[in-house]
Amino acid sequence: MxxxxxxxxxxxxxxxxxxxxxxxxxxxxxxxxxxxxxxxxxxxxxxxxxxxxxxxxxxxxxxxxxxxxxxxxxxxxxxxxxxxxxxxxxxxxxxxxxxxxxxxxxxxxxxxxxxxxxxVTDERGGLPLLAPMSEVAGRLAPQVGAWTLQKANGGRGVLLGGVPGVGPAKVIVIGGGVVGTHAARVAAGMGADVTVLDRSLPRLRYLDDVFGRDFRNRYSSAAATAELIADADMVIGAVLIPGAAAPKLVSREQLSTMKPGAVLVDVAIDQGGCFETSKATTHQDPIYEVDGIMHYCVANMPGAVxxxxxxxxxxxxxxxxxxxxxxxxxxxxxxxxxxxxxxxxxxxxxxxxxxxxxxxxxxxxxxxxxxxx
Structure with missing residues (x-):
């Protein structure tokens, strides 16, 4: 051939x-x-x-x-x-x-x-050809989010890990799959205060068993999402429905409840994005602002590495x-x-x-x- x-x-x-x-x-x-x-x-x-x-x-x-x-x-x-x-x-x-x-x-x-x-699937119900790029994108998400949080880029001017006497940034990861797990691990490793939201109780038990000392997890509901994003410095969208458009989990109206200069990193943008205000961007021009909230929505994040x-x-x-x-x-x-x-x-x-x-x-x-x- x-x-x-x-x-x-x-x-x-x-x-x-x-x-x-x-x-x-x-x-x-x-x-x-x-x-x-x-x-x-x-x-x-x-x-x-x-x-x-x-x-x-x-x-x-x-x-x-x-x-x-x-x-x-x-x-x-x-x-x-x-x-x-x-x-x-x-x-x-x-x-x-x-x-x-x-x-x-x-x-x-x-x-x-x-x-x-x-x-493409595997015998465990996984996505073996998506997983490597999900791992890369997940690990990149806190890194690019931390850059976007810098004041010169329009962010809140918050250091992800804080310093002695100053608390760390609060990071919410929506979705506890491959992207979310890798994002949470890296964000926690950078010293952030991390919470992961997911709807799968078995997945939440797994995250608690393996990473319970590194980050917290909560069951994902509209009320929990609204509560947590209002106090977040960074929200990472890591939701995937295989082959389908991503659900919109944060509305434009909710942006007004967030801290000015907070950051949304939408890793689900390849599937349309999981924030209502998401639109695909490029590495050349990766961020934009809506209602005081910074958005990072690069559609081919792993291309950066x-x-x-x-x-x-x-x-x-x-x-x-x-x-x-x-x-x-x-x-x-x-x-x-x-x-x-x-x-x-x-x-x-x-x-x-x-x-x-x-x-x-x-x-x-x-x-x-x-x-x-």
Whole structure:
């Protein structure tokens, strides 16, 4: 199979979908790997590194899209890239379709088979291809939030860990999953006063058993959220409903109850954001203010630490990439129902229920698609 990896073109996105290590493994499996010139530079990989691994280097993305059976990326294809997809081609990347009707329509129209990293599951009900970037984003959230809290950036001028005689910042993390747990660990490690909100009692018991001395947890209700954010210096939104749009858990009206200069960090922005006032930003222009509250809503947070993120991501995606290349999507998905969960679009049909509900589009179940194929 011809596997193509174009350079990411989303603003300030420095990750790459295929590393030289991944390329070398694919070549050893008998596949032809084509990398766009300069695609890996942001993550510290040169064209020569790919050539040594056995890959070919192409000058343009157009050449890669035209010649490849499978396109491997990091971020969702941008409009110019979606125009280059074709019927029968496979796309393997993050998609986050629920808040993005334009992308969804374009992918359906392309006729391509689109498998989303973020909806591939595992036998424990986890999301193994989302987890590495959730870990990175979670650990970044207190770091970028602390920067936003600085007075020069519009924040309250509060040091996350405080100093002797001055109390630490109060940090509320909404969601106790992978993102929330890593965010809480780092914020607590920086000396902040941290509380995690979650609706799962088993998850709260786990957090209490493992991290009870590091941070507190509470059951997530509208009343608890309202109470805690009113006294917070930083609120980290870490809520995820797989494949679906994130619920809005903090309204614009509630901003008036918060301390002026408090910070909202919305890690759920890829799925539309969990604060009513959230809108996607970039690393180049990451923050904005609404009603005196600072918002950090960068849609590709892990791109800021591109080398760490790229290696972590490709460690997780490589076995699936090789399976898809070795067997083709039909056999690979037939053999692995968890990979089939990643199928979002195929041959002009939407196949992921949560996206269909979010966008009002008819859905053909992936099992039906697979049986017909």
């Amino acid at each position: 011809k596997i193509g990896c174009p350079k990411e073109i989303k603003p300030q996105e420095f990750r790459v979908g295929v590393t030289p290590t991944t390329a070398g493994e694919a070549v050893r499996h008998g596949h032809d790997v084509i990398i766009q010139a300069g695609a890996g530079l942001g993550a510290g990989f040169t064209d020569e590194d790919y050539i040594k691994a056995g890959a070919r280097v192409a000058d343009t993305a157009a050449e890669i899209f035209a010649s490849s059976d499978m396109i491997v990326k990091v971020k969702e294809p941008q409009a110019i890239e979606r125009k280059m997809l074709r019927e029968g081609q496979m796309l393997f990347t993050y998609l986050h379709l629920a808040p993005d009707p334009e992308q969804t329509r374009d992918l359906i129209a392309s006729g391509a088979t689109c498998i989303a990293y973020e909806t 591109a080398r760490t993120s790229t290696i972590a991501l490709t460690n997780a995606t490589m076995p699936y990439l090789l399976d898809l290349a070795d067997k083709g999507w039909k056999q690979a998905c037939a053999d692995d129902p968890h990979l089939l969960d990643g199928l979002n679009v195929h041959a002009g049909k939407l196949t992921y229920l949560a996206v269909g509900k979010a966008l009002g589009i008819d859905v053909t179940p992936p099992q039906v698609i697979l049986k017909a194929a």
